[in-house]
Amino acid sequence: MVYKSPRKTAVAILTRVLSQRKSLKSLLTDEVLSSFNKSDRAFLIEVLYGTLRNLHLIDYLIEGFFKNKKGLSAFTINNLRTAVYQLLFMKIPEYAVTCEAVNVEKSFNGKPSVVNAILRNFIKNYSGKSLEEIFNSNLSLSVKYSHPEWLVKRWLKRFPLEEVESLLKANNEKAPFSIAVKPEERALVAEYLTEKGFKVEFSEIVPSGLKIQGQGYEIRQSLQQAPFFWIVQDEASQLVCFLLEAFEGARILDACASPGGKTLLTAALMKKGEIISVENNRVRFKILQENINRLRKFVPHVKIKPQLADIHQIEFKHSFDRIILDAPCSSTGVIRRNPDVRYRVNEEEIKRLSEIQKHMIEKVAQFLAKDGILLYSVCSTEPNEAEEVIESFLQKHDEFSSIKKLRTYPHTDGMDGFFMAKLLRIK
Ligand SMILES: C[S@@+](CC[C@H](N)C(=O)[O-])C[C@H]1O[C@@H](n2cnc3c(N)ncnc32)[C@H](O)[C@@H]1O
Numbered sequence: 286m287v288y289k290s291p292r293k294t295a296v297a298i299l300t301r302v303l304s305q306r307k308s309l310k311s312l313l314t315d316e317v318l319s320s321f322n323k324s325d326r327a328f329l330i331e332v333l334y335g336t337l338r339n340l341h342l343i344d345y346l347i348e349g350f351f352k353n354k355k356g357l358s359a360f361t362i363n364n365l366r367t368a369v370y371q372l373l374f375m376k377i378p379e380y381a382v383t384c385e386a387v388n389v390e391k392s393f394n395g396k397p398s399v400v401n402a403i404l405r406n407f408i409k410n411y412s413g414k415s416l417e418e419i420f421n422s423n424l425s426l427s428v429k430y431s432h433p434e435w436l437v438k439r440w441l442k443r444f445p446l447e448e449v450e451s452l453l454k455a456n457n458e459k460a461p462f463s464i465a466v467k468p469e470e471r472a473l474v475a476e477y478l479t480e481k482g483f484k485v486e487f488s489e490i491v492p493s494g495l496k497i498q499g500q501g502y503e504i505r506q507s508l509q510q511a512p513f514f515w516i517v518q519d520e521a522s523q524l525v526c527f528l529l530e531a532f533e534g535a536r537i538l539d540a541c542a543s544p545g546g547k548t549l550l551t552a553a554l555m556k557k558g559e560i561i562s563v564e565n566n567r568v569r570f571k572i573l574q575e576n577i578n579r580l581r582k583f584v585p586h587v588k589i590k591p592q593l594a595d596i597h598q599i600e601f602k603h604s605f606d607r608i609i610l611d612a613p614c615s616s617t618g619v620i621r622r623n624p625d626v627r628y629r630v631n632e633e634e635i636k637r638l639s640e641i642q643k644h645m646i647e648k649v650a651q652f653l654a655k656d657g658i659l660l661y662s663v664c665s666t667e668p669n670e671a672e673e674v675i676e677s678f679l680q681k682h683d684e685f686s687s688i689k690k691l692r693t694y695p696h697t698d699g700m701d702g703f704f705m706a707k708l709l710r711i712k
Contacts, residue, residue, distance in 0.1 A: 455696035543569035618702025671704035
């Protein structure tokens with residue numbers, strides 16, 4: 286998967302993302318990134334994120350240049366897509382893009398002469414055209430912003446046209462790199478990062494949040510040996526932990542815990558107590574354990590117990606004061622961080638997830654003590670996974686009442702798209 290050439294690596298990763306439905310994050314790991322120098326790393330990230338953010342548009346633009354598309358491998362098509370991205374969005378000289386794309390094609394015994402011919406024709410037609418010109422031509426929203434048509438249609442049913450357009454636009458913009466720290470250490474951490482050369486901004490939403498300018502990999506490396514509590518976490522995800530109102534000494538269940546962002550920030554906020562963090566996926570459980578082990582020393586009075594288990598199967602002897610159910614979802618609220626999500630998710634999947642979420646909330650609710658709070662959250666824009674889950678639960682359970690429901694969106698709040706519902710057990 287990792288080749289010396291960042292261009293070839295980009296094509297190989299893109300092919301696995303699009304053909305094998307692997308997530309970009311699971312392939313473009315820090316280990317992969319560490320094998321490149323800083324400028325190649327930046328190039329690789331830009332080409333992958335950029336091509337995925339503009340895939341429909343790129344396909345629309347090159348469609349007319351194929352003679353026999355069916356005869357081409359996914360690798361060749363992705364080589365062409367990344368080349369077109371470099372030409373239009375990165376303004377890399379035409380001869381360099383063509384020459385490198387042909388080299389990549391040769392290196393895996395593809396069809397270099399076809400790649401050469403298609404790119405030369407493309408350049409002949411598009412040379413001199415600006416991106417604005419292309420964007421302002423008569424394109425559908427789905428092509429212009431590279432989102433599946435069914436998703437655009439869904440949003441058009443719920444929001445006015447201008448709002449859908451600004452959501453689509455926000456989904457294609459680079460998200461800020463946000464971390465959560467202990468609120469009482471925020472100024473100190475900001476100073477630490479500023480000294481390392483990063484531009485840092487305080488979150489206005491949450492007292493634990495810092496927004497840092499720069500490439501995620503470089504920031505994570507600079508923070509690796511830092512002598513304080515920090516985790517990568519969007520402001521919306523941090524907000525869930527504040528809504529929970531975890532008090533000192535509370536017993537908490539985090540029902541869907543990996544990678545542990547909410548478990549750990551909750552631990553930092555409550556200072557003392559117990560959190561049982563359940564995760565059913567073995568690989569993700571390992572990540573959860575690693576994150577807890579890294580930060581445990583900064584929250585010495587909170588007993589954090591990671592548990593590899595399926596929440597549907599689990600039983601507890603005691604009830605909990607607080608429960609976080611950050612359920613698995615379509616992730617349509619985090620498309621700006623994961624541009625590949627839009628090509629994986631579909632309407633059937635949303636319906637399937639909605640059923641799972643309804644079962645999960647039924648299951649965990651029974652573990653909540655009277656006067657306890659259950660916080661349900663999903664990083665989804667879709668009501669089937671959000672409002673509908675809560676309404677259907679409340680209809681069956683008059684022992685619960687809803688205290689607060691909240692939605693965040695990238696285009697209106699500058700945060701990930703989350704739905705949060707705070708439920709109180711009244712009897
Ligand atoms: C949205 S993520 C949780 C993110 C986490 N709360 C955080 O803030 O870092 C949902 C997690 O639930 C896990 N999960 C899915 N089904 C589960 C089940 N039946 N029991 C336990 N965990 C489950 C998934 O593997 C995934 O890691």
